Amino acid sequence: MNVKQQDKLATGILYTIAGIIILVLASLLAFILIQGLPHVTWHFLTAPARSFEAGGGIGIQLFNSFYLLVLAMLISVPLSLGAGIYLSEYAKKNWLTSLIRTSIEILSSLPSVVVGLFGFLIFVIQFKFGFSILSGALVLTVFNLPLLTRNVEESLASISSMQREAGLALGLSRWETVMRIIVPEALPGITTGMILGAGRVFGEAAALIYTAGQSAPALDFTNWNPFYIASPLNPMRPAETLAVHIWKINSEGIMPDAVAVSAGASAVLIVAVLLFNLGARWFGQHLYQKMTGTGKKGA
Amino acid sequence: MKKRILLVAALLLSLVTLTACQSSADRGESITVVGSSALQPLVEAAGEQYGSEHLGKFINVQGGGSGTGLSQIQEGAVAIGNSDMYAEEKRGIKAKQLVDHRVAVVGITPVLNKKIGVKNLSFAQLKAIFTGQVTNWREVGGPNLPIVIVNRAQGSGTRVTFEKWVLRGAQAKQAQEQESTGMVRQIVATTPGAISYMAFSYVDKTVAAVNVAGVAPTDQNVTTNKWQIWSYEHMYTNGQPKGLTKDFIRYIYSDAIQEKMLPKLGYIPVNHMQIERDLKGNVTATKGG
Amino acid sequence: MDPIRESLLKVSHQAKLERRGRIIGLFCISLIVIVVAAIFYFVASRGLATFYHDKINLWDFLTKQAWNPGTKDSHGNPAVGALPMIVGSFLVTIFAAIVATPFAIGAAIFMTEISPRRGMQILKPVTELLVGIPSVVYGFIGLTVVVPVIRQLFGGTGFGILAGTMVLFVMILPTVTSMSVDALQAVPRYYREASLALGATRWQTIYKVVLRSATPGLLTAVVFGMARAFGEALAVQMVIGNAALLPHNLVSPASTLTSILTMGIGNTIMGSLENNALWSLALILLLMSLVFNLLIRLIGRKGAMK
Numbered sequence: 020m021n022v023k024q025q026d027k028l029a030t031g032i033l034y035t036i037a038g039i040i041i042l043v044l045a046s047l048l049a050f051i052l053i054q055g056l057p058h059v060t061w062h063f064l065t066a067p068a069r070s071f072e073a074g075g076g077i078g079i080q081l082f083n084s085f086y087l088l089v090l091a092m093l094i095s096v097p098l099s100l101g102a103g104i105y106l107s108e109y110a111k112k113n114w115l116t117s118l119i120r121t122s123i124e125i126l127s128s129l130p131s132v133v134v135g136l137f138g139f140l141i142f143v144i145q146f147k148f149g150f151s152i153l154s155g156a157l158v159l160t161v162f163n164l165p166l167l168t169r170n171v172e173e174s175l176a177s178i179s180s181m182q183r184e185a186g187l188a189l190g191l192s193r194w195e196t197v198m199r200i201i202v203p204e205a206l207p208g209i210t211t212g213m214i215l216g217a218g219r220v221f222g223e224a225a226a227l228i229y230t231a232g233q234s235a236p237a238l239d240f241t242n243w244n245p246f247y248i249a250s251p252l253n254p255m256r257p258a259e260t261l262a263v264h265i266w267k268i269n270s271e272g273i274m275p276d277a278v279a280v281s282a283g284a285s286a287v288l289i290v291a292v293l294l295f296n297l298g299a300r301w302f303g304q305h306l307y308q309k310m311t312g313t314g315k316k317g318a
Numbered sequence: 319m320k321k322r323i324l325l326v327a328a329l330l331l332s333l334v335t336l337t338a339c340q341s342s343a344d345r346g347e348s349i350t351v352v353g354s355s356a357l358q359p360l361v362e363a364a365g366e367q368y369g370s371e372h373l374g375k376f377i378n379v380q381g382g383g384s385g386t387g388l389s390q391i392q393e394g395a396v397a398i399g400n401s402d403m404y405a406e407e408k409r410g411i412k413a414k415q416l417v418d419h420r421v422a423v424v425g426i427t428p429v430l431n432k433k434i435g436v437k438n439l440s441f442a443q444l445k446a447i448f449t450g451q452v453t454n455w456r457e458v459g460g461p462n463l464p465i466v467i468v469n470r471a472q473g474s475g476t477r478v479t480f481e482k483w484v485l486r487g488a489q490a491k492q493a494q495e496q497e498s499t500g501m502v503r504q505i506v507a508t509t510p511g512a513i514s515y516m517a518f519s520y521v522d523k524t525v526a527a528v529n530v531a532g533v534a535p536t537d538q539n540v541t542t543n544k545w546q547i548w549s550y551e552h553m554y555t556n557g558q559p560k561g562l563t564k565d566f567i568r569y570i571y572s573d574a575i576q577e578k579m580l581p582k583l584g585y586i587p588v589n590h591m592q593i594e595r596d597l598k599g600n601v602t603a604t605k606g607g
Numbered sequence: 608m609d610p611i612r613e614s615l616l617k618v619s620h621q622a623k624l625e626r627r628g629r630i631i632g633l634f635c636i637s638l639i640v641i642v643v644a645a646i647f648y649f650v651a652s653r654g655l656a657t658f659y660h661d662k663i664n665l666w667d668f669l670t671k672q673a674w675n676p677g678t679k680d681s682h683g684n685p686a687v688g689a690l691p692m693i694v695g696s697f698l699v700t701i702f703a704a705i706v707a708t709p710f711a712i713g714a715a716i717f718m719t720e721i722s723p724r725r726g727m728q729i730l731k732p733v734t735e736l737l738v739g740i741p742s743v744v745y746g747f748i749g750l751t752v753v754v755p756v757i758r759q760l761f762g763g764t765g766f767g768i769l770a771g772t773m774v775l776f777v778m779i780l781p782t783v784t785s786m787s788v789d790a791l792q793a794v795p796r797y798y799r800e801a802s803l804a805l806g807a808t809r810w811q812t813i814y815k816v817v818l819r820s821a822t823p824g825l826l827t828a829v830v831f832g833m834a835r836a837f838g839e840a841l842a843v844q845m846v847i848g849n850a851a852l853l854p855h856n857l858v859s860p861a862s863t864l865t866s867i868l869t870m871g872i873g874n875t876i877m878g879s880l881e882n883n884a885l886w887s888l889a890l891i892l893l894l895m896s897l898v899f900n901l902l903i904r905l906i907g908r909k910g911a912m913k
Contacts, residue, residue, distance in 0.1 A: 026808035033721050036713030037730055040784075043777060044733045047740065050748060098635045105632025119636060121900050122643040128834040128896040129646070132869045133889050137646050144395045149350060150380055161642055168639065173789075192621035194628030215738050222741025225841050225869065229386075234362060234379045236369070257350075257378045262741045266841070267381070269747060270355070270498030277500070285744050292739035296732070355873075383873025385882075393877075409677075410879035466764050471849075472677060473874030473881060489678065494766060494860045495849040497870045501750075508755065509764050 048289065055286025058279045064287065068235060068264065073276040077284050079235040082251060083258035084221060084291070087152055087231060090254065091159035091220050096213060099164055100202075103171025108197050127165035134162045135226035143230055150257040155231025162226050163216050170212025174205040203307070210303030217299065218292050224262040232257035233267050261288050348376035349562050353387015353400030354475055355498065356424060356517055357551045360583050361400060364575050368566060377566055384408075384475045391416060391554045397563045399554045402475020404597045417558055420550040421570050422585040424517045426480055427535035427547065429503070429525040431512045436460040438529040444484050447513060450491030455511060467493035468505050468514040479549040480515045482599075515547075519584020537586050543593045543601055550595075551585065647893070654890030657883040663687055668887065674851035674867070676881040687884045691851045693891065695861040698768050698854065699843065700836045703775035707783055708829050710776075712818075715787035720799075720813050731788075734781040742778070746845030749774040754846055763858040766848030771863070774846055775836045783832035790824025791817060826906045834899040838892060840865035864888045 066076025110116040138158030148154045178201050186196030202209070235258060238251045245252040259267070261284055268274075268281045351361050358381045365377030384401040388411050391399025402424070405413035428444060430436060434455055439447075446452040447465055455463045469490065470477040476499070481490060496502045499520045506512040507524035518535060521527050527535050530547070539545035559567055569575065576587040594604050657663050663685065671688025678686055714734070718726030753773050758765030794817050802812040818825070848860025849870060868888045875882040 022808050022811060026810040029810035029813070030721060033713050033717045036710055037717040037722075037726070040710060040714050040780065041729065041733055044737055047737075047748065047777075050752070051740075051744060098638060101632050101635030102639050105629075105636045109629055109632055110636075119640055121897070121904075122647075123639060124900045124903075125893065125896045126639075126643050126646065128838045128899065130838040130840045130865045130868065130889075130892060132840050132865070132872065133650065133892070134646070136872060137649055140649070141645070144390075144393070150378060161646075164639055164642070190621070192625040192628070194625045195621065197628070211735070215735060218735075218739030222739060222743070224741060224743050229382060232378065232380045233358075233382075236366075236376055236378065257380070262743055265741070265747075266743045268500070269504075269743070270500045281747070285747065288741060288744070289739075293736065296736060296739060300732075381873075385872075385874040385876050389877045408876055408879075409881075410876035471870040471874055472675065473871065475874075489675075492673075492675075492852050493850050494764070495851075495862075495870060497844065497849075501845065504750065505766075509758075512764075 051282075051285050051289050055282040055284070055289075058283030059286060063283055068280075069274060073274060075274060075276075075280060077261060077264060077280070077287065079238055080259055080261045080264045080284070081287065081291075082238070083152070083231075083235060084260040084262070084288075086251070087155050087159070087227075087258060087260055088217060088220050090152060090156035091163065092213070092217060094156060095160040095163045095167055095216070098160070099167035099171055100209075102164070102168045103175060104197055104202075106168070107172045107175040108193065108201075123165045123168055126161075127169065131162055131223060131226040134158060135229045137161070138226065139229035149255065150230065150232030150234075151255045152231055152258045153254045155227050155258065155260075156254070158226050158230045159220050159223065162223065163220055166219070167212060167216050170216070171205075171209055174208030174212065175201055177208065178204050206307050207303050210299060210306070214296055214299040214303075217295060221292055221295065222262050222288065224260075224266040227260055227263050228266070231260060231263070233259050233263055235259040235264075261291075346374040346376055347562050348378055349397035349566065350378045350380065351398040351400060351553075352380045352382055352390050352396045353398075354384045354402045354551065355381040356402050356475055357400040357422070357553075360422060360551070360580065360585055361553075361570075363579060363583065364570055365566070367574070367579070368569050372565075375562060383473075385473060388416075388554065391556050394556050397555070398559075398567070401552045401554060402549055403478050404550075404552065405554060406597055407478065416554045416556060419553040419555065419559075419567055419570075420588055421553050421567075422551040422580055423540060423548055423588060423591060424519070424551055424585055425535060425537065425540040425545060425548040426476055426515055426517055427521060427527045428480075428484075428513060428515045428530065429506055429521060429527050431506055431508075431510060432524070432526045433510060434460050434463065434513075434526070436528060438532060440531050441484060444530065445486070445488060448481075448485060448490050449488050450493075463511040466509055466512040467491060468502055468509070468512055469493050469495045470499075470502065470515075471495050471497050475549065476515065476517060480547060483547045517584070537581075537590075540586055541590050541592050543595070548586075550588070650886060650889050650893055653883055653886035654893075655887075657687070657880070657887040661685070661880045661883060663884075669693070672853055676884045685880055685884075687880075687887075689864075689884075689888060689891070691853045692862050692864045692867050692888065694853055695768065695771075695847070696837060696863040696865070696895075698861070699771040699775055699847070699863060700833050702768065702772040703779055703836045704783075704829055704833045706772060706776045707780050707832060711780055711783035711828065711832070712787050712825060714780075714784045715791050716813055716817075718788050719791040720809065720817065731785075734784045737777065737781040742839065742842040745774055745778055746842035749842060749846040757858060761858045763856075764848065764860060765858065766846060766860045767856075767858045768847070768854050768861050769857040770846040771843045771861075772857075774842050775839060778839060778842060779832040779835050782835050783828045786828035786831055787821075787825055790821045790828060793824060794820050823906050823909055827903050830899055830903050830906065834896050837895055837899070838865060840869045844869055864892050868892075 063076045065078040067079050068077060069075030135158060138154060142148050142154040142157050143150060182200055182204060183196055186200045236256060243252055244250050265281055265284050268277050358379060362379040365379050369376055384403060387399035387401050388405055388408055390396045392411055405411045405416050436459060439458060443458045448467060452458060453465055455461055455465055499516050502514045502516055503520055503525055506514050533539055533544050535545055540548045553567060555563060580587045593601050595601050658665055668687055668689055670690055672690050673686040673688045674691060675686040714730055718730055749770060753770050754765035757770055798816050798820060799812055802816045843863055844866035847862060847866055849862045849866050850860035851862050854861040868885050871885050
C-alpha cells in the first residue's frame with residue numbers, strides 16, 4: 020500500500036470515527052426524546068408532581084432547576100473569574116501556586132456524592148441553612164468552581180502576551196488591562212466553559228440529594244416576595260430539581276406512571292440543556308462582538 | 319463588567335443575609351423530616367395534606383435512608399427521623415434519648431423474575447438461596463436456570479428486615495446490590511433467574527411475588543403474623559415531641575391518614591395489627607381496630 | 608502644594624485599581640483553597656478514623672476481599688477488605704480510557720486537521736452536548752439498553768465491568784476530545800507546513816509530525832479522562848451490579864469505590880465503623896485523583912522540556 024492509499028484510508032477512518040460519535044449522540048438523543056416527548060404536555064410541564072397518583076407533572080421541579088442554576092452561577096461565576104484571573108495574571112510561579120492548582124484539580128475529580136455530603140454536614144447542619152436552595156447553590160458552587168476556574172485560567176492564558184504588553188504600554192494598570200482587554204478577548208472561551216459548567220449543574224443529582232433536598236413543596240406563584248416561605252424566590256425552601264426528581268422516581272417512585280414521568284422528565288431535561296447550550300452560545304457571540312467592537316456596526 | 323459583577327455579588331450577599339435574619343413571623347412554621355426512603359412517600363403525602371389544611375405550616379420531607387434519619391435525629395438536626403428499623407438495631411445510636419412512634423407496618427415479600435414460575439418457597443429454601451447453598455432454580459423445583467440474587471444495600475431497612483426473618487443470623491452471600499427498590503424491581507423484571515425482595519407496595523405486574531411456606535403475602539396475613547417478614551415504620555423524635563412536631567405526628571395517627579391514605583399507598587395501619595412484635599421478635603396479641 | 612509634586616506622591620488611580628484587583632483575585636482564590644482544605648480535612652479525618660479509631664490494619668484494608676463492615680470474620684476482625692472495589696475502579700477506568708482514546712483522538716484530528724469547519728460546527732457542539740446529559744440519564748440508558756445487549760451477546764446478567772466501561776466511555780469522551788483538540792491546536796502551524804513541503808501526505812504529517820509533537824498533551828487528556836472516570840458514581844452504580852466481589856470476567860457483577868460509597872452512605876450512622884470505612888473509600892478516591900494529577904504534571908513537564 021502506498022502512502023496515497025494510506026492517506027485515503029486514514030482519512031476514511033477518521034471520518035468513520037467522527038460519524039460514530041455523532042451517531043452515538045444522535046441515537047442517545049433520539050432514544051431519550053422518542054421515549055419521553057409523547058408524555059410531555061403543557062399540563063406535564065406546569066402541574067406539580069404527585070407522589071402516589073398518576074397524572075403528576077414537573078412544573079415546580081423545572082422552576083427549581085432553573086432558579087438553582089441561576090443562583091449557583093451567580094455565586095460561582097464571579098468567584099471563578101476572580102480566581103482564574105489571579106492564577107493566570109498575578110500568581111507567581113512557585114510551589115504555593117502549584118499546590119493551589121493541584122488542589123483545585125483534585126477537587127474537580129472528587130465524586131459528587133462526597134461533595135454533596137460535605138455540603139450536607141457543613142451548610143445544612145453546621146450553618147443551619149437546612150435543606151434549601153441556598154445549600155444546594157453553595158454545594159454546586161463547590162462542585163463547579165474547579166472546572167470554571169481552570170477554564171477561565173486557560174482561556175486567559177491562551178491570549179497572546181502582546182495584548183498585555185500593549186495594554187501596559189498604554190499606561191493601563193494590570194487590572195485594567197485584564198478587565199478591558201484580556202477578558203473580552205477570552206470571552207468566547209470563558210463562555211463555552213460556563214455553558215459546560217451550567218450543563219453539569221443542571222444535570223447534577225448526587226450532590227443535591229442531601230443539600231437542596233428531595234421534596235418540592237407547593238409554591239405560590241402569585242407571591243414573589245423572597246421572604247415568604249412558599250414564594251418561588253425564597254432561597255431557604257427545599258427544592259427538588261429535575262435531575263433529582265428523575266433519580267427519585269427511578270429509585271423509589273410508587274406512582275403508577277413512574278416510567279412515563281421519568282422518561283418525560285429526562286426528555287425535558289435534555290431539551291432544556293440543548294436550548295440553554297444554544298442560547299448561551301449566541302449570548303457569548305453577542306457579548307464578544309459588543310465588547311471587542313467587532314460587531315457589524317461597531318458597538 | 320466589574321461593576322456588574324460587584325453589583326451581583328452585593329445583591330446576592332444582601333439576599334443571603336436578609337434571608338438568614340428574617341423574622342420567623344413571615345417565615346411561617348416548618349419542620350424537617352428526614353430518613354427512610356420506604357416511609358418517605360407516606361410522610362410526604364401526609365405532609366402535603368397537612369400543609370393544605372393548616373395554612374402557613376410546612377412539613378419538609380427528605381429521604382436519605384434510615385441511617386441518615388437516625389443520625390440526624392440523634393444530632394438534633396431535624397424534627398423527626400424516619401427509620402425502617404428499631405433504633406436499637408443500629409450500632410452507634412443511643413436509642414435511650416429517642417422516642418419511637420410506630421406509624422405503619424410494611425410487609426416484605428420475596429420477588430422473582432416472572433419466567434421462573436416458582437410459586438412457593440419454604441423458609442429453608444429461601445435461606446439456602448440467599449446464603450448461596452443453592453445456585454440453580456432446578457434445586458427448588460424450578461427450571462434449569464442459575465439463580466441471580468439481587469440484594470439491597472447493606473444496612474438498608476428492607477434488607478435488614480428480610481435477613482432478620484429469613485436468614486436468622488446466617489451470613490448472606492456476596493451478590494449484586496442495589497440502592498433502591500425501583501432499581502431492584504427493574505432488574506428483577508428484566509434479568510432471567512433473578513430473585514430479590516421488596517415491600518408489598520412496590521410489587522407490580524412486572525415481577526412475581528411468591529408464597530413463603532404456603533402463606534400468601536397479603537396485608538391480612540401480616541396483621542395476624544402468619545406472614546412473618548414485616549417491619550414497623552418508625553418516626554423517631556429526640557425527646558417527647560412538641561409544637562408542630564407533636565401536631566404532625568398526631569395528624570399521622572388520625573383516621574384521615576391511617577384509614578384513608580395508608581392503604582392507598584400500600585402500608586398497613588398499625589391499629590389493624592392483631593399482634594404486637596417487640597424488638598426481640600416476641601409476639602403478643604392485641605386486639606386492633 | 609505643587610500639583611505635579613502632589614500627583615507624583617499620591618498613589619495613582621491605576622495603582623489603587625491594581626491593588627483592588629489583586630485583592631479581589633486573592634480573595635477568590637483563598638476562598639477556593641479554604642474549601643479544598645476543608646474537604647480534605649473532612650474526608651481525611653473521617654477516612655483515617657477507620658485505622659486509628661477502629662484499629663483496622665491498613666494492609667488488610669487494601670488487600671482483603673471480604674467487604675461486610677457490619678459483621679466480623681472468623682478472627683473477630685470487622686470484614687473491611689476494599690480490594691474488590693479498588694480493582695473494579697481501576698478496571699473500568701483503564702478499559703474506558705482504552706476504548707475512548709482512539710475515538711477522542713480521532714475526533715480531535717478530524718476537528719483540527721481534516722475538516723475544521725464541519726468539525727467545529729457539528730462535532731464540537733455534539734461533544735459539548737454529551738457533557739450536558741446528566742449521569743442519571745446515562746445510567747438509565749445503560750440499564751435499559753447496554754445491559755440487555757451485553758446479556759444477549761455474552762451471557763451472564765449483563766451487569767459488570769463491560770457495561771460500566773461502555774457507559775463511562777461515552778461519559779469521558781467529551782472531556783478527552785476537547786482536551787485533545789487543545790493539544791493538537793497547540794502544535795505550531797509551521798510544523799505542518801514544513802512536513803507538507805517535504806512532500807508528505809496529510810496522514811503522514813498527522814502521524815509523524817502532529818501526533819508526535821502533541822503526545823504530552825494527548826497523554827494529559829487521557830489521564831484527565833481517567834480521573835473523571837474514576838470519580839463517576841451514579842451512572843456506573845446503575846450498571847455495574849455493585850457486588851463487592853473480585854470480577855471473574857468482564858460480565859460478572861463487580862463494584863467500584865464510588866458505587867459502594869454512594870450506596871452505603873445513607874444507611875450508616877455517622878461515626879460508626881461502617882460509616883468510617885466508607886469514608887476511607889472516599890479517601891482512596893481523593894488520593895487517587897492526587898496520583899492522576901501528579902501524573903499529568905509529570906507528563907506536562909516531560910513535554911515542556913523538549
